Amino acid sequence: MTAAGIAPEAEQPKEFAFTPENLERAKTIIAKYPEGKQQSAVIPLLDIAQRQHHNWIPRVAMDYVADLLEMPRIRVYEVASFYTMFNKAPVGRHFFQVCTTTPCWLRGSGDVMKALQDRAGCGNHETSEDGLFSVLEVECLGACVNAPMVQINDDFYEDLDYDKTVALSDALKAGQHTTPGPQNGRTNSQALSGATTLLNMRPGHRPAVPASAARPVAEGDKADQPDPAPAGGAPPAHEVAAEAEPSPGAHRGDAEPQKKGRPPQRIEPTGDHAGTADSGEK
Numbered sequence: 411m412t413a414a415g416i417a418p419e420a421e422q423p424k425e426f427a428f429t430p431e432n433l434e435r436a437k438t439i440i441a442k443y444p445e446g447k448q449q450s451a452v453i454p455l456l457d458i459a460q461r462q463h464h465n466w467i468p469r470v471a472m473d474y475v476a477d478l479l480e481m482p483r484i485r486v487y488e489v490a491s492f493y494t495m496f497n498k499a500p501v502g503r504h505f506f507q508v509c510t511t512t513p514c515w516l517r518g519s520g521d522v523m524k525a526l527q528d529r530a531g532c533g534n535h536e537t538s539e540d541g542l543f544s545v546l547e548v549e550c551l552g553a554c555v556n557a558p559m560v561q562i563n564d565d566f567y568e569d570l571d572y573d574k575t576v577a578l579s580d581a582l583k584a585g586q587h588t589t590p591g592p593q594n595g596r597t598n599s600q601a602l603s604g605a606t607t608l609l610n611m612r613p614g615h616r617p618a619v620p621a622s623a624a625r626p627v628a629e630g631d632k633a634d635q636p637d638p639a640p641a642g643g644a645p646p647a648h649e650v651a652a653e654a655e656p657s658p659g660a661h662r663g664d665a666e667p668q669k670k671g672r673p674p675q676r677i678e679p680t681g682d683h684a685g686t687a688d689s690g691e692k
Contacts, residue, residue, distance in 0.1 A: 417468065417499040426470040432458050436478065449481045452489050456496055465505060465563070466497040494548070502537045502544035504582050506530070507561040511550040514558040518571055522558050523547070525575035530583075542583060555599040556592055565590035 428436055436458060440451045452475060459471040472490055476483040490496045497505075506526055510519045523545070527533045530543040537544040553559045556568030560575075567578060569592045581588050596602050 415498055417466070421500060423463075423468050423470055426459070426463065426468060426474050428458065428474070429462060432462055440479070449479050449485070452479060452481070452486060453493070455479065456486070456490055460496060464500065465503075466500050500537070502532075503542050504544075504579075505563055506543060506545045507548045507551070508534075508545065509549070509551045509553075509557070509559055509561075510547045511554075513550075513554040517557040519558040521572040522560060522570050522575045525572045526579060529576045529579045543579070556596070562590075568592045569594040569596065 427433075436451075436455050439454050440448050443450050455475045455478065456467060456472070459475060460467045463471055467490055472486045473483050476486040479486075490498065508514075508519060508522055508526070510523070523533070526543070526545050530538055530545065532538045532543055532545050534545055534547045548561075551559065551561055551566070553566055553568050558570050559566055559568040560570065561567075562582075567588075567590055570578070574593045578588060578593070592598070594602065597604075
């Protein structure tokens with residue numbers, strides 16, 4: 411893997427074509443786009459080409475995709491060179507992309523890089539002699555809570571340190587199964603001690619029901635019942651309180667809020683203003 415990220419001419423293959431299975435996949439993807447918009451399938455087709463060709467895209471593969479989509483080859487080159495997930499040069503079987511942005515750096519990404527240098531035998535922009543490992547420093551991969559972390563091919567490995575990185579590279583070299591995600595025992599991005607919030611969102615958890623809602627009201631238990639109407643026909647206390655509240659449309663300057671059941675009173679004009687309301691005199 412060169413510093414420029416583009417394979418020299420000597421490493422470029424002379425021909426490329428999709429396997430029958432990948433060609434069918436490509437045709438299925440192209441068919442999802444409206445007529446005349448097939449060029450929009452360029453990214454998924456480049457991904458298929460990269461996975462078929464040992465995790466990198468040679469120039470002939472870009473040309474093949476361009477011809478398949480009937481688009482100018484330079485447009486495919488532009489897409490492949492813009493997106494960093496497309497490798498334009500050979501990489502190792504296990505491609506370590508080490509995040510060295512501030513959160514991971516503060517949490518020890520330098521130790522991760524040193525472990526890869528010591529154990530995998532390659533540093534930044536390098537591939538090991540056996541072709542198993544490639545290492546590249548990258549910017550933020552979006553797993554800052556679990557820093558430091560690396561992306562190996564398609565998977566994230568998080569909460570690393572020097573020893574965990576050594577163990578991970580040794581397991582990959584031996585062909586052993588590795589488990590992506592946090593490497594320190596935590597679940598996803600939870601605290602190491604376990605979940606502390608949103609406990610009622612856990613699968614299978616049923617929120618507790620208040621005791622007053624869970625049991626029927628026993629005879630004589632009136633704590634949650636409305637006030638009974640007092641003797642003499644007077645309204646219950648809670649109705650009186652509700653009537654005393656001003657209506658939503660009442661103005662702050664109203665002298666007295668209207669009460670339920672009482673019609674508005676007509677105020678007759680007096681003195682010099684008598685009769686002007688009906689006669690229209692001013």
